Amino acid sequence: MTLVGYTVEATDGAVGRAGYEGRQVVVTDADGERLQLDVNTVARIDHRTHRVYLGVTRGELRPTNRR
Template sequence: MVLVGYTVEATDGEVGAIDRRTYEGRQVLVTRADGALLKVDVNTVERIDHRDHKVYLGVSRRELTPR
């Protein structure tokens, strides 16, 4: 499943978009608007909306790990 370019939404707002260098083990790399990379564990994904190209997480932005 290709999710490159999908917007990532945490419980408290937008995080960024899935990067081309998508997978690193069980984590997805997300590029924030400021260019920083975040590691998002795949277990935090609650749902994927393919129509709107969005990935919804079950955690807040504070809970995400900077790369």
């Protein structure tokens, strides 16, 4: 599955742009930092609008998933 260039949305707003490596979604945020997310954090993908929706907040991503 190709997610490159998709917009990533947490439950409380935009996170960044998506890529995909193995079983991880790689998100580049507005500051250019990369976050690696397990695919289990993905709630749904809308291929029509090119958006990946996560089942977590932005705050939940930062402390545990920084690379």
